[in-house]
Amino acid sequence: MLTLVCEDRVGIVAAVSRFLADRGGFITDSQQYADRESGRFFMRVAFEATDSRMDGGTEWLRTEFTPTGDRFAMDWRLTDIGERPRILIAVSKGSHCLADLLHRWQTGTLAVDIMGVVSNHPDMRRITEWHGIPYHELPPNGDKAAQEAALLDIFDRTRSDYLVLARYMQVLSEELAGKLIGRCINIHHSFLPGFKGARPYHRAHERGVKLIGATAHFVTADLDEGPIIEQAVERIDHRATAEDMVRIGRDIETQVLARAVRWIADRRVLLNGCKTVIFR
Structure with a gap:
């Protein structure tokens, strides 16, 4: 599960989708919202692995996603969907x-x-x-x-x-x-x-x-x-x-x-x- 908040701009959804697709991620649910008043963008994406490219696990995915998060100055969280608060x-x-x-x-x-x-x-x-x-x-x-x-x-x-x-x-x-x-x-x-x-x-x-x-x-x-x-x-x-x-x-x-x-x-x-x- 990936959740993120950042300044709204063109290309965020495409960057997230491409990141997951390149690593064999299949999106099962995706929701996003652009707040025109605050200029902030919000997104929640649930996904699962389609092949061995995600065998590195959650920590590996976090490391891999960091450059994308930095590029858009995101406040993001990537967690295993089975991890209970x-x-x-x-x-x-x-x-x-x-x-x-x-x-x-x-x-x-x-x-x-x-x-x-x-x-x-x-x-x-x-x-x-x-x-x-x-x-x-x-x-x-x-x-x-x-x-x-x-x-x-x-x-x-x-x-x-x-x-x-x-x-x-x-x-x-x-x-x-x-x-x-x-x-x-x-x-x-x-x-x-x-x-x-x-x-x-x-x-x-x-x-x-x-x-x-x-x-x-x-x-x-x-x-x-x-x-x-x-x-x-x-x-x-x-x-x-x-x-x-x-x-x-x-x-x-x-x-x-x-x-x-x-x-x-x-x-x-x-x-x-x-x-x-x-x-x-």
Whole structure:
């Protein structure tokens, strides 16, 4: 799988196609997008070998592709399609997103390796360890810097590629968010910025909200304002109670987060400034 981002110019697709063809590569899927506003070009190419010319493997291909990448000043990644991203999940007391990710992982429908679960509470230990996943409890003790240092240490020791905040009810510091740019994914309801803080569904119910949604996005230093990966909504009416809204919202959150993680695992998400390009 080859993904790349670079300044848009003539000849990029031809150069990539020729590179693969000259080495016996058969393209099975190719998507590209030219952003006229930013002048950036985005591409995702899946390919397979047709003969022994690719027997050198992924590292050999990376070395071979480097001159092409340099010629177009590409930010590129070439990976074995069977290489699964390693994710660390952070959660607080809410189980719905965590349980959904663990189930999809265990049934083989989510192509990631879950390296562990980090939490500031003990509540999710049982379900995590039942799945055979290490559980790391980092209780809040008033020392936020120490807690985040421990989380980052686990992230580094497990060689995780992404930190997934599956309803982790802690605001990451600007420092930690900066260290995980493009590698940390969050999920939350889509009432923001209208209903911040505690009990947002109840306050939305008081205002007669007719749409419930969820947003998955990359985490940045700007709280809940990072590049959006996926969103979904569901319409409700006057008969929905606050409890109905909470239930519907949780269902949407699990689906949106799972899609975001799956697209990340499939190398379908490319950053485009404060936005994303999603190759579906």
